[in-house]
Amino acid sequence: MEKRNKDDMVIRKGPWMAEEDEILKDYVKKYGPRDWSSIRSKGLLPRTGKSCRLRWVNKLKPDLKTGCKFSADEERVVIDLQAKFGNKWARIATYLPGRTDNDVKNFWSTRQKRLGRIRQASPLPNKSQRKIEKTSVPTEAHILEAPNFSVVSMGDESSSSDRSGSHPKVENFDGTNMQPIPEMANPDFHHLETNLPLLDYMTIEPIEKKPFDPLPQFPFPQLPEDSMDIPLMPEGQDLITGLSDTNFLGAFPQGLHFPVGMPYFGFDGTGPISGKHERDNPVMPENCFDDFPVDMFDYLEQVPSSSGR
């Protein structure tokens, strides 16, 4: 893709070629990541300075985690910081070494689309509707909106009859309510894909920013101290309000639990479920509990059969 600017110079657009990357890297090596416009004025590349900068920042800069999916920790950081900062992707990215604002933005966009799809399938009640009776079961939309829950994917619904009595467990991140889920017959629970284990990002700090002190009493993974003063954006406010609402939490099965560190389906600790992971590590009805401790179901109750009601 090419066009000409007012000086009748050819401006190349579109995907970058390997040779262009090399030229750009050489330029940065010589002159540093600045004066992007001079790359074109020096006749090195037929690209705008803007385009050069973007390419460097998003793809060529050293230590970028390109081609690597967001880890659970990174997901949690994004979710929490988005609730605090809003769509300040560049700011959020400073807390994620190796991630760019574009990475964060794309991750969030993808997540929002997924949430939208899920909501269409099983709408999340609004704030006033969250006083649900305590026996109800969280939908996938609940889980995606409530980052302090760990979730177990139950795999294919069609084989649910084979799993009677096998209740996945989810826990609050405060480590309380260590009780089994009383009811897992709700099919809404069968496609939960996100599992965000307890995040220890006490040590994470914005890149090139001052360290922060942890706040041990905070039940969520710790955020930088300076982030605590930022007013929540409406979306995040609603979420946090919902989470701090005991009725909202009570809407989840009592004592949803998932022991920290426990393996779970579709997630290997390096990132959320992905197509590749699913291909490489297919979860089959016959093996889907293989990774769980042998005693994990000992204290679970039988799920009442629907016909038995």
Add this chain to the structure above:
DNA sequence: AATTTATGCAACCGCGCTCAA
């Protein structure tokens, strides 16, 4: 196997800010 649909990501665009001339 072929086709369609969904998804994720790279790159562009437009706006706003800063700063030097």
Add this chain to the structure above:
DNA sequence: CTTGAGCGCGGTTGCATAAAT
């Protein structure tokens, strides 16, 4: 004070690939 270049940021688009049919 004005203006324009340079840069950074957030939103959007379009393409490549994966998944589904």
